Amino acid sequence: MRFVDEFRDAELARTLGTEIAALAEPGRHYKVMEVCGGHTHTIYKHGIEDHLPESVELVHGPGCPVCVIPMGRVDDGIHIAKQPDVIFTCFGDMMRVPGGDGSLIDAKAEGADVRFVYSPLDALKIARNNPDKEVTFFAIGFETTAPSTALTLMRAKAEGVTNFSVMSNHVTIVPPLMALLESPDLRLDAFIGPGHVSTVIGCRPYEFIPSDYGQPVVVAGFEPLDLLQSIYMIMRQLDQGRSEVENQYGRVVPWEGNLRALEILEEVFELRPYFEWRGLGFISQSALALTDAYSDFDAELRFNIPGVRVADPKACQCGEVLKGVIKPWECKVFGTACTPETPIGTCMVSSEGACAAYYNFGRFARSKARAGA
Amino acid sequence: MDLEEEVLARIERQRKLRPRFRDDRITMVHGAGGKATHTLVAGLFAPAFANDALAELGDAARLDIDGAALCLTTDSFVVKPLRFPGGSIGELAVNGTVNDLAVSGARPQAVTAAFIIEEGLDADVVRAEASAMAEAARRAGVAVVAGDTKVVERNKADGMYITTAGVGVRRGGAALGSASIRPGDKVLCSGHIGDHGTAIMLARGELELDADIVSDTASVWPQAEALIEVAGPALRVMRDPTRGGVATVLNELAGDAGAGMVLDENAVPIHSAVKGACEILGIDPMYVANEGVLLAVVAPEAAGDALDAMAATQGGAAAAVIGEVAEEPEGMVLVRTGFGGTRIMDMLIGDPLPRIC
Structure with missing residues (x-):
């Protein structure tokens, strides 16, 4: 495939891997967090870790928008989906995320009309085509997907569509990073910045990371060579004793972000005082609700949702796993109460989350480590 | 034994238990051909009808x-x-x-x-x-x-x-069964994968994506017969990777044989239109259904002739050796990626839903 294969060249990857290894200080262990779930997927899909020296470890961060939705919000969504004459729409991979009592797939089996869409505009189209139904879109995602939800709402308002609403679960990227960095037991050396989010917010919002916490950030693209190159850029910063924000994804990410998209976000959304993150607890000013101008489209108001709050079991230590303080197998509920079939925390919900990956393939990693020893 | 080994051993014990079907309701996931389907069949139907012919749960x-x-x-x-x-x-x-x-x-x-x-x-x-x-x-x-x-x-x-x-x-001459699979055996694929499932997804018209992709639906008996004739007892097993795709079949074989399957991503025949459509849709072609593809495991000494025989059949021109059986990782499928890395390819969990990120 043209424009794709160029970014997946194994020979270039080997060269970059060698250069990364050359920058690693003997005896030092490096922990680099990729913030974005999309990066985790690329790392896993292409086997990027095989190109890295053993002393460079990638830590999977909190940036999978599906996995961070707390059980209570899923339950609230299911409550709406089960109302009469409702068509409930969401992105595909949201459908299997478990709430306190089943997932949206289960709700569908019980008779709810739940459909997956590729875009909020598709949900609006369903609303137009079904004027006798109430159509709700369960909006998730960081600043990456929020502008498309905002545009859809602006269009719905302009067209005077009355049977369409949005349950906003949009979250913002900087507050969880700050929460991680504030934690005294954090053990990380640098961050791979989220490329898609940065196309909207730009690179400036990460500047506090090097200036206040002394850690490099490199905003990266999503092809495997993008990731290897950004790890190389991080290692070069660490080697030279620098810490700053660098942009590896310049072909897509403008330093100042997308001003038009930011304006649209400003018009449609406002910050919630706080929002719950699965496994990370409540983080203040970390999510987006609809502004008053769009309250007619707010599913939370239209359906009088119960506001279910399902406490993460105390024993779940997702936060510690994310911070790299403990390994998955050191968590008290790992493999007992928390399994891929019955996940509790975000690290188990996503198949690429640290805990799910360890549950499924840990025995292999162990035998590989032994073989190498 | 340290804590990590203890935890791994416990997971291993759970994994080896016969699957028990505990769900309250049937969901679409039970029909997707992955783990949930397997649990429904092996945990509910198989015990209800228990008999020798069924026990293999073969095709x-x-x-x-x-x-x-x-x-x-x-x-x-x-x-x-x-x-x-x-x-x-x-x-x-x-x-x-x-x-x-x-x-x-x-x-x-x-x-x-x-x-x-x-x-x-x-x-x-x-x-x-x-x-x-x-x-x-x-x-x-x-x-x-x-x-x-x-x-x-x-x-x-x-x-x-x-x-x-x-x-x-x-047909006499072939002793088919996953128990005969040995490390060193080769994995053969009769043609391009992912065509059928991708053609169906696009034909539903919901994705507003046009591509020149047609279903591969066809009988694979010509390829099967050619393999039996040429390889005889060196032909270990054949499978039809429909729902759940190539990934699910290879995982089942790895589990049954207690061996590892090592797949070479670059060797798997996939049309570039299918690759592109799957890339856009966020779906892995290895999990997409096929209706005219045959996978076979063949002893290494017979693999070359088996491949030639399959390639000579009608519809077999794209046949390829896509991987081999190894001792490790036991019960798993390891993919050597085109990027020069490795990844574990699991069975399909749930429906192949598109990812947002």
Whole structure:
């Protein structure tokens, strides 16, 4: 495939891997967090870790928008989906995320009309085509997907569509990073910045990371060579004793972000005082609700949702796993109460989350480590 | 034993338990061909019907009746839309059942067909499917010898559902069974993967994506017969990677054989249009359904001849050796990626839903 294969060249990857290894200080262990779930997927899909020296470890961060939705919000969504004459729409991979009592797939089996869409505009189209139904879109995602939800709402308002609403679960990227960095037991050396989010917010919002916490950030693209190159850029910063924000994804990410998209976000959304993150607890000013101008489209108001709050079991230590303080197998509920079939925390919900990956393939990693020893 | 080993050992024990079906309701996931389907079949149906022929849970049951070595199988077809580029439900209904027999080493002889038809369906649709089935049967060398027809009320079926059953006579010479798989064996694939599932997804028209992709629906008996003739007892096992795709079949084989499957991503034949469509849709072609592809495990000394024989059959031109069996990782599928790395390829969990990130 043209424009794709160029970014997946194994020979270039080997060269970059060698250069990364050359920058690693003997005896030092490096922990680099990729913030974005999309990066985790690329790392896993292409086997990027095989190109890295053993002393460079990638830590999977909190940036999978599906996995961070707390059980209570899923339950609230299911409550709406089960109302009469409702068509409930969401992105595909949201459908299997478990709430306190089943997932949206289960709700569908019980008779709810739940459909997956590729875009909020598709949900609006369903609303137009079904004027006798109430159509709700369960909006998730960081600043990456929020502008498309905002545009859809602006269009719905302009067209005077009355049977369409949005349950906003949009979250913002900087507050969880700050929460991680504030934690005294954090053990990380640098961050791979989220490329898609940065196309909207730009690179400036990460500047506090090097200036206040002394850690490099490199905003990266999503092809495997993008990731290897950004790890190389991080290692070069660490080697030279620098810490700053660098942009590896310049072909897509403008330093100042997308001003038009930011304006649209400003018009449609406002910050919630706080929002719950699965496994990370409540983080203040970390999510987006609809502004008053769009309250007619707010599913939370239209359906009088119960506001279910399902406490993460105390024993779940997702936060510690994310911070790299403990390994998955050191968590008290790992493999007992928390399994891929019955996940509790975000690290188990996503198949690429640290805990799910360890549950499924840990025995292999162990035998590989032994073989190498 | 340290804590990590203890935790891993506990997970391993849980994994080895016979799957128990504990769900309260059937969801779409139970029909997707992955782990949930396996749990439903192995945890509910298999214990209810327990018998030797069923116990293998193969593509077809092996029966020995008064000295006749037979295979018997059945399959239902609920595809939407009924017609799609490269095929239709009627063709699938014949080829699906024929292929379950073929990969079990049996020459397909006869099939039966049961139709559940929705009230109001245009008679021309029924006529067209009957002739599509007749044509597929002719090409596969089988006869449709019995059938049944039911009509249900409007909105109770998507136009038409078809269930077929098939019987075949086992070819001597091949001792098929995943227990015979050994480290060093080669994994062969008869053609391009992912065409059928991708063609169906695009034909539903919800994605507003156009591509020149047609279903591969066809009988794989020519490839199966060529393998049996050339490889004989060196042919370990054959499979038909339908729902759940190549990934699911290889995981099942790895689990049954207690060996590892090491796949070379660059060697797997995939049309670039399919690769591109899957890339855009966020779906892995390894999990996409096929209806005219055969996977085989062959002893290394016979692999070259087996590949040549398969490539010489009609529809086998793209046949390739895509991987091999290894001691490690036991029970898992390891992929050597085109990028020069490795990843574990798991069984399909849930439906192959598109990712947002």
